[in-house]
Amino acid sequence: MKKIFLAIALMASTGWMTSCSKMDLDLVPEDYFASGSFWKNEEQVSGAMKGLHAQLRNNQSTFWTLGELRGGTLRDGTGFTGTSSLSSANIIIQDLRESATGISGWAGLYAPIFQVNNFIYQVNNASYLSDDKKAYYLGQAHGIRAFYYFHLFRTYGRIPLVTEPLVAINTPSSAESAYTARTKTEKESLDFVKEEINKSVSSFGDDFSIKDQKGQWSLAASQMLKAEVYLWSAKVSIDGSAPTATQQDLQTAKTAVEAVIPKFSLQNSFENVFNSASVAANKGNNEIIFAIRYLTGEAANTLFPYFIYAPADVLSGYVDDKGNSIDGDPLKIASSGTMLRYEYKYDLYQLFDSADQRANFTFLNFNKGDLHAVVLRKYLGTFQNDIRVYTDDYPIYRLADAYLLLAEIKNKLNQDPTAEIMMVRNRAYQGNAPQFVNGSFESNEIAIFYERSKEFVAEGKRWYDLRRMQDGNGRPLVFRKDLNLVGVLENNDSQKHKILWPIDLGTLSADPKLTGDQNPGYSGT
Numbered sequence: 001m002k003k004i005f006l007a008i009a010l011m012a013s014t015g016w017m018t019s020c021s022k023m024d025l026d027l028v029p030e031d032y033f034a035s036g037s038f039w040k041n042e043e044q045v046s047g048a049m050k051g052l053h054a055q056l057r058n059n060q061s062t063f064w065t066l067g068e069l070r071g072g073t074l075r076d077g078t079g080f081t082g083t084s085s086l087s088s089a090n091i092i093i094q095d096l097r098e099s100a101t102g103i104s105g106w107a108g109l110y111a112p113i114f115q116v117n118n119f120i121y122q123v124n125n126a127s128y129l130s131d132d133k134k135a136y137y138l139g140q141a142h143g144i145r146a147f148y149y150f151h152l153f154r155t156y157g158r159i160p161l162v163t164e165p166l167v168a169i170n171t172p173s174s175a176e177s178a179y180t181a182r183t184k185t186e187k188e189s190l191d192f193v194k195e196e197i198n199k200s201v202s203s204f205g206d207d208f209s210i211k212d213q214k215g216q217w218s219l220a221a222s223q224m225l226k227a228e229v230y231l232w233s234a235k236v237s238i239d240g241s242a243p244t245a246t247q248q249d250l251q252t253a254k255t256a257v258e259a260v261i262p263k264f265s266l267q268n269s270f271e272n273v274f275n276s277a278s279v280a281a282n283k284g285n286n287e288i289i290f291a292i293r294y295l296t297g298e299a300a301n302t303l304f305p306y307f308i309y310a311p312a313d314v315l316s317g318y319v320d321d322k323g324n325s326i327d328g329d330p331l332k333i334a335s336s337g338t339m340l341r342y343e344y345k346y347d348l349y350q351l352f353d354s355a356d357q358r359a360n361f362t363f364l365n366f367n368k369g370d371l372h373a374v375v376l377r378k379y380l381g382t383f384q385n386d387i388r389v390y391t392d393d394y395p396i397y398r399l400a401d402a403y404l405l406l407a408e409i410k411n412k413l414n415q416d417p418t419a420e421i422m423m424v425r426n427r428a429y430q431g432n433a434p435q436f437v438n439g440s441f442e443s444n445e446i447a448i449f450y451e452r453s454k455e456f457v458a459e460g461k462r463w464y465d466l467r468r469m470q471d472g473n474g475r476p477l478v479f480r481k482d483l484n485l486v487g488v489l490e491n492n493d494s495q496k497h498k499i500l501w502p503i504d505l506g507t508l509s510a511d512p513k514l515t516g517d518q519n520p521g522y523s524g525t
Contacts, residue, residue: 005144006402039122042129045137048119051143053216054299055112057292060394061303064109064460066155069102070094071462073348073490079340079374080366081313087306087341094489096498098518104504107155110150110162116145117134118165139203143222146196147396153189154464157184157238157500161192181513186238194233197226201256206265213284215293215393220260224289224397227257227405232468234412242474246412249397253402254409257402264399266427271338271361273400274378274392289397294390300381301390304458306341308333313340321354321365331364331377336388344457346372347485352454358428362457378458395459400424404452408469411444421448424455442472446486449477453485467499497521 038044068074069091076089089095091102120141123134152159160180183189206217211218234249243249265286267273275282283293294301309315311334318326344363352359363374381390403424407417414439425433436447449469453462466478466488478499480485489495502522508514516523 017124025510039126040128040132045123045126045129045133048122049137049140049216050212052112052116052119052141053212053293054116055115055300056144057294059109059112060292060301062103062109062302063151063396064394064458065091065103066107066151068462069463070459070488071455071466072485073344073462075343075345079309079343080371081309081312081315081340083313084340086343090145093496094495095521096502098502098505098508098522099525101502101504103155103501105507106159106503109152109177110160113145113148113162116141116148117163120145120421121165121511135203135205135350136207137367139200139205139219139222140201140206140217142196143200143217143225146193146200146222147217147225149189149196150193150225152187153193154232154467155501156182156503157186157189158184159189161189164475178405179511179513182517187318190229190233190238193229197222197229202224209377210290212293214288214291215284217290220263221290223256223260224402224405227253227260227409229253230256231405231409233414235468236476237395250413254413256408257406260289261399261402261406264402265333266399268424268427269430270358270428273395273398274361274479283393288395288401289399289402291393291395291398293393294381296382296384296389296391299391301379301392301394304376304379304390304392305336306336307343308338308340309375309378310339311337315366318366318368320367321360326364326366331375331380331387333380335386336390339489340375342376344374344376345485346374349374351450351485355432356410356428356454357430358454362454376458378466400427400455403450404455408445411441411448414441417444417448421451424451428454440472445469445471446477447484450484493521 033186039048069088074086074088074092076086078084079086086092088102090100096102115300120138123129123141125276126134129137149161160182162180195226201219201223204222206219206482210216210220230249230253233252234243234246235371237243267285267287272282273287275285279317280307283295284291293299311329316327320326347357349363349365356495362376362378364377366373366375377392379390379392381388381392383389403420406476407420410417410420418436418438421436422433438444449465452465456462466486467476469477471477471480474501475491476482477486478489478493479487479496481490489498497520500519501521502525503514503517508518
């Protein structure tokens with residue numbers, strides 16, 4: 001893995017930590033391989049853990065790209081104002097080739113994985129830590145490593161498994177000695193993720209404490225990830241074969257998510273989950289299980305300003321869903337330098353009915369004659385000195401997700417998912433939601449999918465939902481082209497291979513252990 005080795009070597013020579021402020025996710029620059037002063041006390045370990053979370057934050061747009069862009073809900077071409085070209089068209093329309101992958105270098109995730117590897121190595125050898133503190137830190141680190149590798153597994157299938165910080169332990173004699181081949185099977189990759197998340201849960205023991213207002217990984221986050229991993233294992237074919245331990249995996253997933261649910265509570269309204277009007281006070285609220293932290297003066301989100309009209313766009317003549325005139329700058333973004341580069345489809349907005357409060361908190365609707373469009377208003381942040389700053393946290397796990405995962409698990413177990421669906425739906429309708437009626441496996445599954453589609457817009461879950469969730473014949477919803485905003489791939493030889501991403505040519509050509517090991521269907525494209 002030449003690219004992996006180069007990333008390791010670069011980080012070894014330059015260090016990876018940046019200065020701390022506010023929530024202390026950033027650390028003072030430190031080349032901890034050359035320095036004899038690091039990894040000497042618990043304060044440094046705590047700082048290094050905050051550095052791992054800063055790297056999670058640095059990769060937030062990657063997580064969104066991998067989990068959302070291909071989900072069939074984003075437009076390509078020109079933005080509705082006619083002044084901007086929308087980005088990532090080849091990914092959005094599934095035009096994926098090994099010469100144009102849309103992402104490269106294993107999505108850049110091996111560099112942060114190396115830092116987690118080094119953290120685990122150092123903490124395992126830290127005699128100055130008490131057993132309890134060592135266990136908690138290892139619970140966090142193994143959970144974070146499982147999180148990275150689960151993204152890689154769902155993206156590429158077979159992946160290189162790098163678990164040792166080679167430079168920290170023993171500088172390789174050559175780049176070639178740092179190469180790592182992909183696993184021989186997808187099962188081997190998934191089994192590693194399972195092993196990692198089980199190590200994490202075991203290390204935490206019964207300690208459900210969470211640091212930094214839900215801004216650090218915890219046992220609850222690991223249990224949520226465990227539920228996702230085992231639900232995937234129960235439902236998704238790997239290595240061309242259907243799952244063989246479905247009932248066992250479903251029970252494991254169910255136990256994991258049920259351990260989380262009693263520890264948290266839903267916010268009274270959907271808006272309060274994010275609540276950009278008082279974002280600082282609402283961070284880490286009772287619904288949040290784990291979120292990537294942003295804060296004024298520390299870091300702002302650089303992705304979501306690209307989902308809003310530009311300050312120079314002329315909006316006169318547009319009306320909202322209620323017929324009210326939209327003019328000027330309705331979202332007050334003039335000071336923030338936004339630019340419309342990603343636009344959700346109006347069809348997604350139409351999934352909501354008029355009483356569903358999620359619709360107009362998630363989107364601002366624009367209408368002019370036959371033109372209908374929406375811009376995202378979910379992550380608008382707040383104001384600092386009259387300037388809008390995009391500092392909403394990005395939720396990875398929250399209680400609504402736990403309820404809907406449990407509903408999906410119950411449905412696959414042939415149990416009634418009504419209670420969990422209605423918990424989420426009633427909040428969205430402020431207690432007056434349409435009653436869900438338990439039906440067939442397929443009708444329930446599709447209902448849960450659409451509920452997730454409305455609840456988790458722009459939270460990086462939709463592509464994974466399409467791949468995991470299935471119809472009555474066990475076919476992934478990603479192939480159900482007959483359903484509105486569901487199937488985004490044809491189930492034939494021309495497209496079905498695109499369920500996995502191709503490895504870019506640069507990575508393939510740089511590593512002799514990858515020669516001829518492209519994902520099926522992409523060679524020569």
